[in-house]
Every structure is written in C-alpha cells, then in structure tokens.
Amino acid sequence: MKERIKRIAIVLNxxxxxxxxxxxxxxxxxxxxxxxxxxxMKKVADGVADPRIVVVAIDxxxxxxxxxxxxxxxxxAPLLANMNQEGNIPSSIAFDVIFSEASDNPDSDxxxxxxLAQYPNVILPVVGITExxxxxxxxxxxxxxxxTHNVTKPYEMFADLTKHAHINRVVSPDGVIRQTWLKIQSxxxxxxxxxxxxxxxxxxxxxxxxxxxxxxxxxxxxxxxxTITIDYQLKTDNFTTVSFAQVLNGEIPADxxxxxxxxxxxxxxxxxxxxxxxxxxxxxxxxxxxxxAHANITNQLLKGTIVSYAPNWSELALAALLFALFVFLPWRxxxxxxxxxxxxxxVGVLYGQFALYEASTLHMNIVYALLAMMLAYLAxxxxxxxxxxxxxxxxxxxxxxxxSPDLVKQIVAQDIEIKLGGDLKLITILFLDIRGFTPLSExxxxxxxxxxxxxxxxMITETTLSNEGTIDKFIGDAAMILFNAPLEVxxxxxxxxxxxxxxxxxxxxxxxxxxEKYQCEVNVGIGIHTGNVVVGxxxxxxxxxxTAIGDNVNIAARIESQTKKGQVxxxxxxYEKTKEFFRFDEGEDRMFKGKSHxxxxxxxxxxxE
Numbered sequence: 001m002k003e004r005i006k007r008i009a010i011v012l013n014x015x016x017x018x019x020x021x022x023x024x025x026x027x028x029x030x031x032x033x034x035x036x037x038x039x040x041m042k043k044v045a046d047g048v049a050d051p052r053i054v055v056v057a058i059d060x061x062x063x064x065x066x067x068x069x070x071x072x073x074x075x076x077a078p079l080l081a082n083m084n085q086e087g088n089i090p091s092s093i094a095f096d097v098i099f100s101e102a103s104d105n106p107d108s109d110x111x112x113x114x115x116l117a118q119y120p121n122v123i124l125p126v127v128g129i130t131e132x133x134x135x136x137x138x139x140x141x142x143x144x145x146x147x148t149h150n151v152t153k154p155y156e157m158f159a160d161l162t163k164h165a166h167i168n169r170v171v172s173p174d175g176v177i178r179q180t181w182l183k184i185q186s187x188x189x190x191x192x193x194x195x196x197x198x199x200x201x202x203x204x205x206x207x208x209x210x211x212x213x214x215x216x217x218x219x220x221x222x223x224x225x226x227t228i229t230i231d232y233q234l235k236t237d238n239f240t241t242v243s244f245a246q247v248l249n250g251e252i253p254a255d256x257x258x259x260x261x262x263x264x265x266x267x268x269x270x271x272x273x274x275x276x277x278x279x280x281x282x283x284x285x286x287x288x289x290x291x292x293a294h295a296n297i298t299n300q301l302l303k304g305t306i307v308s309y310a311p312n313w314s315e316l317a318l319a320a321l322l323f324a325l326f327v328f329l330p331w332r333x334x335x336x337x338x339x340x341x342x343x344x345x346x347v348g349v350l351y352g353q354f355a356l357y358e359a360s361t362l363h364m365n366i367v368y369a370l371l372a373m374m375l376a377y378l379a380x381x382x383x384x385x386x387x388x389x390x391x392x393x394x395x396x397x398x399x400x401x402x403x404s405p406d407l408v409k410q411i412v413a414q415d416i417e418i419k420l421g422g423d424l425k426l427i428t429i430l431f432l433d434i435r436g437f438t439p440l441s442e443x444x445x446x447x448x449x450x451x452x453x454x455x456x457x458x459m460i461t462e463t464t465l466s467n468e469g470t471i472d473k474f475i476g477d478a479a480m481i482l483f484n485a486p487l488e489v490x491x492x493x494x495x496x497x498x499x500x501x502x503x504x505x506x507x508x509x510x511x512x513x514x515x516e517k518y519q520c521e522v523n524v525g526i527g528i529h530t531g532n533v534v535v536g537x538x539x540x541x542x543x544x545x546x547t548a549i550g551d552n553v554n555i556a557a558r559i560e561s562q563t564k565k566g567q568v569x570x571x572x573x574x575y576e577k578t579k580e581f582f583r584f585d586e587g588e589d590r591m592f593k594g595k596s597h598x599x600x601x602x603x604x605x606x607x608x609e
Contacts, residue, residue, distance in 0.1 A: 005387045016375045024368045033367045038283035040357040047238045050302045054260045055241040057267040062245040074108040077115035088258040092202040094123040094195050096265030096291045099154050116161040124154040125167040128184045151186045165195035177280045183226045196297035199261045229307035231300045232284045265291025310364035322373035330380040422536025428483040428496040431560035436522040437477040459506045467499040485535045493577035500526040500568040527560025529571040558592040568604040575602045
C-alpha cells in the first residue's frame with residue numbers, strides 16, 4: 001500500500017508543481033499580490049510631506065465665492081501675482097487644470113497670457129492621446145516610452161509662455177494608480193516630462209537615479225527612463241492645502257510660497273459630469289483627488305525613494321523551497337505538528353514580505369509561494385491521512401478480533417507496515433485443545449453446542465488479550481495463540497505460560513457448570529514452545545491471514561497433542577525462560593512424530609509464590 005501511495009504522491013506533486021508554475025506565468029493571482037502591496041505601502045507610509053509642497057485647492061468654498069467652474073480666466077492673473085511676490089517666489093506653479101482652447105472672453109485670455117508672460121515658473125498640462133485610450137488613462141509598459149499619436153497642448157496663446165508637463169495617469173488592471181510615466185513622447189519625438197517630474201526638477205532635485213533605472217524583472221535591460229512605481233507616503237490631509245479663494249483674496253501669507261512647489265487643482269465635489277477625471281484610487285487612499293497624486297509623486301522624487309521588485313527567480317525559488325518543504329514535512333511529522341509548522345511558516349512568510357518592504361521598499365510577490373506551500377501541504381497531508389486511515393482499517397480488520405485494542409493502537413501508532421509475506425522471528429506458540437468435546441457434541445443440540453463453545457472461547461480470548469497474546473486462529477475445538485508477534489512482548493515465554501495457567505483456572509468454573517448441566521466433563525490440554533518461525537500475512541491478496549508457519553509451530557502442536565486433560569506442557573526452551581516464575585515437574589524426553597531426536601517436555605504445576 002505504501003508503495004502505491006508513494007507513486008501517487010510523486011505524480012500528484014509533479015502535477016501540482018507544474019500547475020503552480022503555469023499559474024505564476026499567467027499572473028492570474030496578481031490581484032492578491034496587489035492587495036498585499038497596497039497593505040504594505042499603507043502601513044509603511046510616514047505621512048510626512050516635504051514642507052515645500054503646497055496645494056492650492058479649487059474647493060467648494062472657492063466655487064461658492066467665484067461661481068460655477070470654469071471661471072473667467074482673468075481671475076488667474078491676480079492669483080499668480082499673489083503667489084509671486086518679491087522675495088517669496090515659488091520654484092514652480094503647476095496647474096492641474098487644462099487650458100486647451102480659447103475661452104468665450106478673449107480679453108480674459110489676454111489678461112491670463114500677460115500674467116503668464118511675467119512668471120517663468122508656471123507649468124501648464126498637456127495630455128498624450130493614444131489609440132483606444134479614454135481621456136488621460138493609460139496602462140504602464142516598462143520597456144518603452146508612452147508614444148502618443150497626438151498631444152493636447154495648451155491654447156496657443158499660452159503655449160509659448162509656459163513650461164509643459166503631461167498629466168497622463170497610469171492605472172493597474174484593478175483600477176488603482178500605482179505607477180506613473182515620468183516622461184512621454186509626442187509624435188514629433190518631443191520628450192515631455194510629467195508634472196511631478198518637472199516640478200521636482202525646477203525645485204533643484206537630483207533626478208539622475210530616475211533617469212537610469214533597471215527593470216527588476218529582467219535585471220539587465222534598462223527601462224526607457226520613464227516609469228516608476230509611486231511610493232505613496234501621504235494622504236490628502238498630510239499636505240499643506242490652501243483655498244484658491246483665500247490665495248486670490250490675499251489671505252495667505254506670501255512667505256508660504258517662497259521656494260515652494262505649488263499645485264493648483266480640483267478638490268471640490270462634482271466639478272464636471274465625469275468627476276472620475278479628477279478622482280482616483282491609490283494604495284493608501286481609496287478616493288483621492290488627482291492633484292494630490294501629483295503631489296505624492298513629487299514628494300517621492302524630492303526624497304529620492306524607489307519602490308523596487310524582487311526578481312522572478314527569487315520568487316520562483318521561494319515557491320519551490322516551500323513546496324519541497326511541505327512535500328516532506330507531512331510524511332515525517334504527526335498532522336498536529338505539521339499544521340502548526342505550516343501556520344507558523346505561512347504567517348512568517350507574510351510578515352517577512354512586509355518586513356522586507358518596510359526595510360528597503362522592495363516588494364516580493366509571495367502569493368505563488370504561499371499557493372505552492374498550501375497545495376503541497378493539503379495534497380500530502382490528505383494522502384498521508386488516507387494512508388493512515390487505510391492502514392488503521394486494515395490492521396483493525398486483521399488483528400482487531402485477535403489481539404488487544406492497546407496492541408492495535410501500538411501497531412497503528414508505530415506505523416508498522418502489514419504487508420503480504422512474512423519475516424523470521426523468535427516467538428512463543430501456544431496450542432490449546434478442548435478435551436471431551438466429542439461426547440459433549442453428541443449430547444447437545446447445535447445451538448447449545450455453539451453457545452458452550454462461545455463461552456469457553458470468550459474466556460480464552462479475554463485471558464489471551466489481557467496477557468498481550470495474539471489469537472492466530474480457532475480450529476473447531478482448538479486454538480493457536482502467538483506471543484511476541486506482531487508486536488514485541490517482553491518475556492513472551494512467561495506471558496504464554498501465565499496465559500495457559502489462567503486459562504486452566506478459568507476452565508474450572510466452566511467445567512463444573514457443563515458437568516452439572518450436561519453430565520459431560522470437558523478439560524483443556526495446552527502445549528507451549530518457543531522458536532524461530534516465519535510470521536506475517538500468509539495467503540493471497542484475495543484472502544490473507546496473519547499466522548506463523550514453520551517446524552517450531554509443529555513442535556508446539558505435537559507437545560499439545562500428548563497432554564492429558566488439564567495439563568500444560570512446555571518445551572525445554574520455554575522451561576529455561578520461565579522456571580524462575582513457575583513450578584514444573586522434572587520433565588521427560590519424548591519422541592514426536594516426524595522428529596528423529598527426543599524433545600524434553602515439562603508440565604506446569606503452578607506459579608511460584
């Protein structure tokens with residue numbers, strides 16, 4: 001049975017390992033990995049913003065004061081003036097507001113243009129349009145720049161007066177903004193930086209490390225210097241935010257904007273029919289206005305942090321290691337211990353992944369490793385449980401009626417394999433025969449005879465099991481009993497003689513009852529011998545019995561055949577092992593059928609005090 005289960009286990013584990021690899025290649029569990037990534041980032045976020053970053057919010061209070069958006073563009077001229085006071089000039093002022101067309105008021109456009117001409121620190125947004133993309137949403141591709149077939153630039157009156165930066169958002173398949181294009185490429189080959197990148201650059205940040213990135217999944221080919229994973233450290237409330245209306249009205253101290261990085265964007269609710277253009281989902285905040293996404297990216301660029309990823313080989317190596325471990329452990333340990341180790345390692349891998357990210361902002365995809373260890377553990381512990389159950393059932397069927405329940409439990413607990421075939425082993429064999437059975441059977445009806453036999457055999461069985469014996473078989477009015485098989489029995493010779501003596505004592509009461517009821521006398525003759533025999537499951541797979549065969553079995557049977565009623569005879573081998581515990585006669589040499597030399601036989605007289 002074990003060999004068959006072993007073959008099944010090998011095939012099953014190979015299939016599972018291939019399945020894990022195919023699932024890994026398909027990225028079908030990426031959503032779970034994303035959840036772990038988001039959890040790590042949210043827990044690690046320090047909430048400390050660079051003090052230079054200021055968000056000027058087009059909020060509900062501004063709408064209530066200035067009216068429905070879009071506003072007359074002349075309003076931006078005094079706003080810029082209030083932020084660019086002498087001695088308190090911002091390093092950049094980035095509008096997260098699109099000005100791609102002329103307004104209904106040319107004079108207002110002219111006033112805005114004149115203001116833009118005065119301040120060289122203003123950034124206006126552009127949007128790269130790609131085939132099939134909706135608005136400014138794209139999916140990141142590590143190995144190339146985002147190449148657009150068209151770029152929506154600011155209105156030509158403003159275009160030459162300002163710096164340009166793109167505001168294309170990058171979304172993962174689950175809709176979360178985790179990456180950003182640092183640069184995109186227009187159809188004419190122009191490289192356009194992102195609003196966050198340009199803002200950090202104008203603030204004097206060293207961005208060289210972001211211009212020389214390496215693809216963590218390939219480890220050799222450089223990325224096209226364009227995309228990073230955003231290291232979100234800040235929620236909306238962590239940024240310095242002032243109302244557009246307050247800045248416009250001069251209510252904000254001018255020194256707030258000195259050397260600052262200003263983002264002007266929407267925070268009010270319901271500014272347009274498609275509010276999703278201004279709102280997104282990030283790993284640490286489920287409903288964020290996108291002006292704060294730009295601010296988060298700039299904060300990252302100023303701090304110089306990079307979120308990196310463990311290479312593929314390390315993730316596959318971890319999966320293979322855990323898979324191998326939980327192929328091995330279930331077969332070596334009890335289920336209670338293996339499941340405790342499984343839970344400890346499962347939690348340990350989860351924590352280790354978090355600790356790795358916390359220490360170095362390095363993310364390792366452990367989902368497939370956890371999947372591998374779960375599949376390996378469940379498959380192998382199930383196979384082992386099935387094998388244990390089948391083995392226990394087989395042992396119980398083979399021995400449950402003939403040996404004590406404690407011995408059955410020991411066989412199962414010690415994982416003793418009960419296989420077809422036998423082994424040479426030193427055991428003690430007891431043969432028992434009921435004398436007077438023939439005249440008794442002539443006097444009794446069949447039901448009475450069976451009932452009487454059952455009474456005697458029940459006593460014999462209980463006595464045998466209490467002394468760690470194994471009832472090999474009942475043969476009519478006789479029985480064959482083994483000691484020291486299938487499990488080791490200490491002093492098995494003594495236990496056999498003790499069993500024989502107690503059976504004779506137990507027969508006294510039964511003999512008296514039968515004599516009184518049926519006027520027939522029955523007794524038991526017992527022969528005991530110790531020697532090497534072949535013991536095991538003898539037979540075929542269709543019918544198999546646990547028994548002992550060999551010359552020493554025949555000797556025990558011959559000794560029993562020469563006993564008289566009520567006698568217990570033992571061979572010299574048994575006598576030598578038990579003479580300290582029992583009284584014997586002086587013994588005599590006897591010839592037995594099939595033997596060329598006599599065998600010395602002793603009669604048991606009783607136990608020594």
